[in-house]
Amino acid sequence: MSLIERIETALEHHFSLTHGASAPPRLMEAMRHAVFPGGARIRPQLCIAVAKACGENDRGLTDAAAVAIELLHCASLVHDDMPCFDNADIRRGQVTVHKQFGEPLALLTGDALIVMAYQAIARSGRVHPMRTVELLSVISDGVGAPDGIVAGQAWECESRVELSQYQRAKTGALFVAATCGGALAAGVDPQPWRKLGDTLGEAYQVADDIRDVMMQADQLGKPAGQDAHHGRPSAAADLGLVGALDYFNNLMQTAVDSVPACESRAAMRQLVLKESERLVPPSACEIISRQHAAKSTRVSA
Amino acid sequence: MSLIERIETALEHHFSLTHGASAPPRLMEAMRHAVFPGGARIRPQLCIAVAKACGENDRGLTDAAAVAIELLHCASLVHDDMPCFDNADIRRGQVTVHKQFGEPLALLTGDALIVMAYQAIARSGRVHPMRTVELLSVISDGVGAPDGIVAGQAWECESRVELSQYQRAKTGALFVAATCGGALAAGVDPQPWRKLGDTLGEAYQVADDIRDVMMQADQLGKPAGQDAHHGRPSAAADLGLVGALDYFNNLMQTAVDSVPACESRAAMRQLVLKESERLVPPSACEIISRQHAAKSTRVSA
Numbered sequence: 001m002s003l004i005e006r007i008e009t010a011l012e013h014h015f016s017l018t019h020g021a022s023a024p025p026r027l028m029e030a031m032r033h034a035v036f037p038g039g040a041r042i043r044p045q046l047c048i049a050v051a052k053a054c055g056e057n058d059r060g061l062t063d064a065a066a067v068a069i070e071l072l073h074c075a076s077l078v079h080d081d082m083p084c085f086d087n088a089d090i091r092r093g094q095v096t097v098h099k100q101f102g103e104p105l106a107l108l109t110g111d112a113l114i115v116m117a118y119q120a121i122a123r124s125g126r127v128h129p130m131r132t133v134e135l136l137s138v139i140s141d142g143v144g145a146p147d148g149i150v151a152g153q154a155w156e157c158e159s160r161v162e163l164s165q166y167q168r169a170k171t172g173a174l175f176v177a178a179t180c181g182g183a184l185a186a187g188v189d190p191q192p193w194r195k196l197g198d199t200l201g202e203a204y205q206v207a208d209d210i211r212d213v214m215m216q217a218d219q220l221g222k223p224a225g226q227d228a229h230h231g232r233p234s235a236a237a238d239l240g241l242v243g244a245l246d247y248f249n250n251l252m253q254t255a256v257d258s259v260p261a262c263e264s265r266a267a268m269r270q271l272v273l274k275e276s277e278r279l280v281p282p283s284a285c286e287i288i289s290r291q292h293a294a295k296s297t298r299v300s301a
Numbered sequence: 302m303s304l305i306e307r308i309e310t311a312l313e314h315h316f317s318l319t320h321g322a323s324a325p326p327r328l329m330e331a332m333r334h335a336v337f338p339g340g341a342r343i344r345p346q347l348c349i350a351v352a353k354a355c356g357e358n359d360r361g362l363t364d365a366a367a368v369a370i371e372l373l374h375c376a377s378l379v380h381d382d383m384p385c386f387d388n389a390d391i392r393r394g395q396v397t398v399h400k401q402f403g404e405p406l407a408l409l410t411g412d413a414l415i416v417m418a419y420q421a422i423a424r425s426g427r428v429h430p431m432r433t434v435e436l437l438s439v440i441s442d443g444v445g446a447p448d449g450i451v452a453g454q455a456w457e458c459e460s461r462v463e464l465s466q467y468q469r470a471k472t473g474a475l476f477v478a479a480t481c482g483g484a485l486a487a488g489v490d491p492q493p494w495r496k497l498g499d500t501l502g503e504a505y506q507v508a509d510d511i512r513d514v515m516m517q518a519d520q521l522g523k524p525a526g527q528d529a530h531h532g533r534p535s536a537a538a539d540l541g542l543v544g545a546l547d548y549f550n551n552l553m554q555t556a557v558d559s560v561p562a563c564e565s566r567a568a569m570r571q572l573v574l575k576e577s578e579r580l581v582p583p584s585a586c587e588i589i590s591r592q593h594a595a596k597s598t599r600v601s602a
Contacts (some may be wrong), residue, residue, distance in 0.1 A: 018445070018446050018447065019446070019447060020446070020447030020448065021447075022447050022448055022452075022466060022470075023446050023447030023448070023452055024446075024452055024455040024456050024458070024459050025459065026455070026458055026459055027446060027451075027452060027455035027458070028446060028447075031446065075412075076412075079408055079409075079412065082408065084403075084404035084405045084408060085405055085408075101458075102385075102458065103385035104385045104386055104457070104458055105455065105458045107380055107383065107385060107386075107408070108380075108451050108454055108455045108458070110412070111376075111377075111380065111411070111412075111415065111444075111445075111451045112445050112446050112451045112452070112455070114412065114415050114416065115415065115441050115444045115445030115446075115449065115451065116445050116446065118419055118437060118441045118445075119438070119441045119442065119445055121437065122434060122437040122438035122441055123438065125434040125437065126431070126434055129430035129431040129433065129434045130427070130430040132430065132433075132434050132437075133423060133426040133427055133430045133433050133434070136419060136422065136423040136426065136433075136437065137420070137423035137424070140416050140419045140420045140423055141420065143412075143416045144319070144412075144413050144416030144417055144419075144420055145319050145320070145321070145324050145325075145328060145329060145332065145413050145416075145417065146319065146320060146321030146322075146323050146324030146329075147321065147323055147324070148416065150328075150409050150412045150413045150416065151323075151324055151325055151328060151413070153409055154325040154327070154328035154406065154409045154413070155325050156405070157325070157327055157328070157402075157403065157405055157406045157409070158325050158326065158327055165323060169323075
C-alpha cells in the first residue's frame with residue numbers, strides 16, 4: 001500500500017466513525033467536500049514517513065496523527081477561502097465549501113474538522129496514552145497560538161509583520177507538527193525531526209509564492225495572484241523570481257541534509273526531492289532561468 | 302476559593318502559557334476579549350463540582366478540563382455571533398469580537414480558542430495520561446460531529462430538524478462533556494453523571510428560549526427575540542410560555558434527582574437549584590403565572 005493509499009484509507013476510516021446516524025447530513029457532506037478529493041497530502045505523507053523511519057510500532061496512532069494533521073490543514077483552507085479572507089471560488093479544482101454550502105456551514109465545517117482531528121487522536125490513543133498526550137501537545141502547538149498556523153494567518157491582520165516569522169507560523173508550524181508527530185507516534189524523541197519540518201514548511205511557502213506569481217488559476221486549482229491582490233508578504237515579491245527560486249533550492253537542500261541517520265534515510269531524502277520537483281516543476285525553473293538570462297542580456301547590451 | 306475564583310485563576314494561568322512573545326498581539330487581545338469578563342461560567346463550575354463530588358485528586362487536570370470546556374463554549378459564541386449567523390453586536394454586555402476586531406480576526410479567534418482548549422488539556426495531561434485520553438474523547442464528542450455543539454448549530458442549516466435532537470446537540474452536549482469530564486478528571490466512571498449534564502443542558506436551552514421571548518436586550522446582554530427573528534426552533538414558541546416554564550421546572554427537578562449518591566450530593570443539588578433561579582428568576586415565573594391567570598380569567602369570563 002502506498003503512503004497516499006494508506007492516508008485515504010485512514011481518512012475514510014475516521015470519517016465512517018464520525019458519521020453517526022444523528023449527524024446533520026449537510027454538515028457531513030460539507031466536511032467530506034473539504035477533504036475529498038485531496039491535494040498532495042504532503043503533510044500526512046511526511047508524518048507517516050517519519051514514523052516509519054523511527055521504527056513505527058503503533059500503526060493506529062501514526063494514522064491518527066496523519067489524519068489529524070490533514071484535517072487541520074483542510075479546516076484552515078475552508079476558513080481561509082471564506083469571503084472575509086480570500087473569498088475564493090475554487091480550491092483543489094472544485095468549488096469551495098462556502099460557495100457550495102453557504103457561509104454558515106463553511107464556518108461550522110472548519111470547526112467540526114478541527115474537532116474531528118482530536119477525535120481521531122482520542123480514538124487511537126489508548127494503546128500508548130503518554131505518547132498520545134505528547135502528540136496532542138505538538139499538534140495543537142502547530143495550529144494554535146502563539147506560533148501555529150492560525151496565529152500565522154492572524155499576522156495578516158496586524159499592521160506590522162516580519163516575513164519569516166509569518167511564514168514559519170502560517171505554513172511551517174504544521175510541517176513541524178507532521179514530522180515531530182510522526183516521531184512521537186513511534187515513541188521517539190521528536191527533536192531531531194524538527195528542522196526537517198521547519199525547513200520544508202518554509203520551502204513550501206516560498207514555492208507557493210513563486211507559483212502564485214507564475215501560474216494561471218487553472219493550473220493552480222485556486223485563484224492566482226492572490227498575494228499581490230491582498231498585499232500579503234511574499235518571497236517572490238521580496239526577492240524577485242530568481243532570488244526566490246535560489247532560496248527555495250537552498251531550503252530543499254537543507255531539508256534533505258537535515259534527515260537524521262536512520263534506516264530509511266534514503267527513502268526520506270527521495271520523498272523530499274520528489275516533493276521539491278512537484279512544488280516547483282523543472283519547467284517552471286527553466287522559464288525563470290530563461291527570463292533571467294534574457295534580462296541579463298538586455299542589461300549588458 | 303470559590304468555584305468562580307478558581308475558574309478565573311485557571312483561565313488566566315492557561316492564557317499566560319499560551320501568550321508567547323511571538324504571538325500576534327491583536328489575536329491575543331481578541332481571544333481575551335472573547336473570554337473575559339465571563340458569563341456565569343456554569344459549564345466549568347459544573348465540571349469542577351462533579352470532580353470534587355468524585356473525590357478530585359488531580360487538580361491540574363480538573364482545572365484544564367474546566368478551562369477547555371469554557372474556551373470551547375466561548376469559541377462557539379464568537380462564531381455564532383458572526384454576520385453569517387446571528388450578526389450580533391453585543392454579547393455579555395460588551396461589543397462582540399467581530400464588531401471590535403473585524404470578521405477575519407473573529408473567525409481566527411474562534412479557531413484559536415478551540416485549539417487552546419486542547420493545549421490546556423495537553424499541558425496538564427502527563428500525570429494521568431489514560432484519564433487525559435478519555436477526557437479528550439468526551440470533550441471532543443461534546444463539540445464535534447455527530448452530536449456536539451457544532452453539529453447542533455449545523456442543524457440550523459438543514460431543512461428538517463427535530464427540536465429535542467437539535468437542542469440536545471446545540472447545548473446539552475457541552476453540559477454532558479462538563480459533568481462527564483469532571484468525573485473523568487477525577488479518574489471515575491463518567492456514565493452516572495451523564496444524565497445530569499444532559500438534563501441541565503436541555504433545561505438551559507429551554508430557559509434561553511423563555512428569556513429570549515420575555516426579556517429586553519439590556520437585561521440579556523445580547524439581542525432579544527433572536528429565535529423568532531431567525532425562525533429557529535424554540536420551546537417557548539412550541540409550548541407557549543406557561544408550557545415552557547412547566548417543562549423547565551420538570552427538567553430541573555429531574556436534574557436534581559439524577560445526582561448520584563456521593564459525599565457532596567447536597568452541595569451539588571444546591572448548585573443546580575441556585576442555577577435554576579438564575580436561569581429563570583422568580584420574578585419571571587411570577588410574570589408568566591400572572592399572564593396565564595389573566596388569560597384563564599378572560600377565557601372563563
